[in-house]
Amino acid sequence: MKMKDTLHLGKTKFPMRGNLPNREGNWQQEWEENNIYERRQKINEGKPTFVLHDGPPFANGNIHIGHALNKISKDIIIRAKSMSGYRAPYVPGWDTHGLPVEQVLANKGIKRKEMTTAEYRRKCYEYAMTQVDKQRDDFKRLGVQGEWEDPYLTLAPSYEAAEIRVFGKMAEKGYIYKGMKPIYWSPSSESSLAEAEIEYKDIKSPSIYVSFQIVDGKDLLDENTSFIIWTTTPWTIPSNLAITVHPDFNYVQVNADGNKYVVAKDLLDEVQEVLGWDNVEILQEFKGNQLENMTAQHPFYDRTSLLILGDHVTLDSGTGLVHTSPGHGEDDYYVAKKYGLPVLSPVDSRGIFTEEAPGFEGIFYDKANPMITDLLKEKGALLNLDFYVHSYPHDWRTKKPVIFRATPQWFASIDQFRQNILDEIEKVDWIIPWGESRLYNMIRDRGDWVISRQRAWGVPLPIFYAENKEAIITPETVEHVAQLFEKYGSNVWFEREAKDLLPEGFTHSGSPNGVFTKETDIMDVWFDSGSSHAGVLRQRDELTFPADMYLEGSDQYRGWFNSSITTSVAVSGKAPYKSVLSQGFTLDGEGRKMSKSLGNTIVPDKVIKQMGADILRLWVSSVDYESDVRVSMDILKQVSEVYRKIRNTIRFLLANTSDFDPKTNSVEFVDLRSVDKYMMVRLNEVIKEVRDNGYEKYDFLHVYRTILNFITVDLSSFYLDFAKDVVYIEEEDSYSRRCMQTVFYEATVAIAKLLTPIIPFTAEEIWSYLKEETEYVQLTDFPAYQVYANQDELMDIWTAFMNFRDKVLKALEIARDEKLIGKSMEAKVTIYPNEQVKSMLTATDANIAQLLIVSPDFFEVEEVGKEVPEEAVVFDDVAILVEKADGPVCERCRQVRSSVGENENFPTMCSHCAAIVEDEYPEAVQASFE
Secondary structure: OOHHHHOOOOOOOOOOOOOHHHHHHHHHHHHHHOOHHHHHHHHOOOOOEOOEEOOOOEOOOOOOHHHHHHHHHHHHHHHHHHOOOOEOOOOOEEEOOOHHHHHHHHHOOOOHHHOOHHHHHHHHHHHHHHHHHHHHHHHHHOOOOOOOOOOEEOOOHHHHHHHHHHHHHHHHOOOEEEEEEEEEEEOOOOEEOOHHHEEEEEEEEEEEEEEEEEEEOOOOOOOOEEEEEEEOOHHHHHHOOEEEEOOOOEEEEEEEOOEEEEEEHHHHHHHHHHHOOOOEEEEEEEEHHHHOOOEEEOOOOOOEEEEEEOOOOOOOOOOOEEEEOOOOOHHHHHHHHHOOOOOOOOEOOOOEEOOOOOOOOOOEHHHHHHHHHHHHHHOOOEEEEEEEEEEEEEEOOOOOEOEEEEEEEEEEOOOOOHHHHHHHHOOOEEOOOHHHHHHHHHHHHOOOEEOEEOOOOOOEOOOEEOOOOOEEOOHHHHHHHHHHHHHHOOOHHHHOOHHHOOOOOOOOOOOOOOOOEEOOOEEOHHHHHHOHHHHHHOOOOOOOOOEOEEEEEHHHHOOHHHHHHHHHHHHHOOOOEOEEEEEOOEEOOOOOEOOOOOOOOOOHHHHHHHOOHHHHHHHHHOOOOOOOEEOOHHHHHHHHHHHHHHHHHHHHHHHOOOOOOOOOOOOOHHHOOHHHHHHHHHHHHHHHHHHHHHHOOOOHHHHHHHHHHHHHHHHHHHHHHHHHHHHOOOOOOOHHHHHHHHHHHHHHHHHHHHHOOOOHHHHHHHHOOOOOOOOOHHHOOOOOOOOOOOHHHHHHHHHHHHHHHHHHHHHHHHHHHOOOOOOHHHEEEEEEEOHHHHHHHHHOOOOHHHHHOOOHHHEEEOOOOOOOOOOOEEOOOEEEEEEEOOOOEOOOOOOEOOOOOOOOOOOOOOHHHHHHHHHHOOOOOHHHOO
């Protein structure tokens, strides 16, 4: 027989390589066939509920790495809650309406204007559903579990009906109105935009200083004086109706190189430098309020501009006199409204000038800039033209610049319930504290919400018009429309005439002939997703309102977090969420924003095919998601190395418990050896830390670090390092071996459970090799943590021992560097302790040489106070002498043992090994060993 046949070398079929790309799909299919998600829900029936409400991703294209971070994070939380005693259902959802779908159809050559709106919308529906199916497969492949066959969709009739009812309640409370004021308008989309749909990019803009000659100076200023304004939007000059000054600022009339001008006193030096004036004389000084109601001649139109007062004027730049176009600026609109000025907005939906801007009709606004500056120059009104780069709002879908444009739109008045929203924000648990102030400030400072969009693919505004143009929004009409949508879907709005959408027998004083029309605008998609508290949380029996948590990217403070609390407070007075957790964005390995143009994107599908979904999931747990996170294939390869370490450690534990039956071979804690008790306490500390300060606080990184530290430091570098000298060498059923196997098995069970939320595929694979009654680890609960009697005293001893061990390892390392020894088993180690170390070594009640992996025959602890040799390595509390052990090596345990050859039947073994072999293999003789 071979010598290795006398060793209890662990055996397991648990493969060294995970082969995750090829095997995860099979596990996923098995979970679906065995209804694992449904069985988990059944197990948790009657338990406290935890609802994480899914923010709907937009149904367009395959998922990106940001999607993976978000959905995996949610799945980790849901799984952890399910294993912590909560009923935690997960209903995924999709945002299915909106401009991107229309853009895709346009790119495919589908011409919206060549078909009816109803026909066009059916094509939008078909495309959106293909994208839902595509993304659903992507998310499921990540190992995310939930109600995938019954998700919520914003295009679903029941959802649309709920959204209509939210609108109706807001209208009933007087929050909905129609108005004409400047809003973000996207010429590239031909639609209004909400603040959440704006992103900022740098552009190059003209910077001009323009003079407006005084017409009526109210006996303060003579007519040959001009007001100077500064603007970066020359194209808005045709719509100028006023010049705004601050009532409290000091202004001056100056003579500059023979011409008279008015500017703010504090900006005079800056203006002089920009305009290149050589000689400047201040003629008089006055307050801004003295300029009120003066008039000035428009630079090229036959009309005057009124001097008005406004607190929004600053001295940061410009001249202190603000060019005011009520149709193209929010501040301009509000200040001009006080003076009864009209809202002039001579630009159409495509950004083309209308006949209200004579001389520029049919010109795109941006192309009109140089034409206008040329005209100003011709009229002698252009004092300076320059260019500068600055941040400017863009349409986040088309990536093109937007403008402020006054058009008739439907608004939700935030002012009427703003304080209610702010009060509710303060009641929410903001898991990332700065989230509260961020949303609070946004709500505090936001204007009214533009909820109408001039598109086709979305939920129609349920508004009718009488013959006299009066808008009809009554509880009766809204509820009737909601019921129609619930039965037929919102396309019925475009398939029927207005009269057929109204309640039977409906009359209105504004339509004596019974003639009605209907609104053609649709609702802002943020109103769609922001109504999910009504369309999902309140409609699904398995869910609750408010949700326990909303979790999305940090951009959703201006998006879904914002629109959800706005609509929810408007209709119910409550926030839709009890807590909010936000995540940063995904960046490439160098910290750059990911973009297709840079070629630095990471596609989850590619990672899964190369490495497996569990590697992506492990990466999610390894990053601090509160901030922006970096990801690259190199970073993921580093994560796969960590995975390999975890897997190899588990493989060793499984292999060395293959002959262990937890029902019959386990050793009770009180009967374990001291070192095994220490490891059990450490295991329970890890369980507590992972549960209480990891999963409970949504700190996946802490879970990752705590488990990895236990695996690499406590197990691999210590306990498993000397374990081979026990589990391989000792008799199969020996006390010391069963003690270690008890710890091995308990640790494997606990690690499998604790890792299930993070790497469920691998955890389930581990579980299949354990001897547990529950079929799937996903159907178990987290391990409970225990506190043992005299635990603190035990830990004090072993903490001191680990400190002592570090010093011995250091001394051995020095001896190896000096070529004194090779392996630690070749060392003769003599310890010169102080009283505390001596006491600790006695208290451990352990085979110290075995724990240090040195030969017991050549390990000695001297009495306290014995003289320390010069060659010893000296520390503050102990000195350690390492020498070369002189003696034969046992062929079986590979230790230098003086007892080698004492048993004549086994001359190459030490007496300890010989006794084991003689007992377990009585038929063995020396001649039979190879």
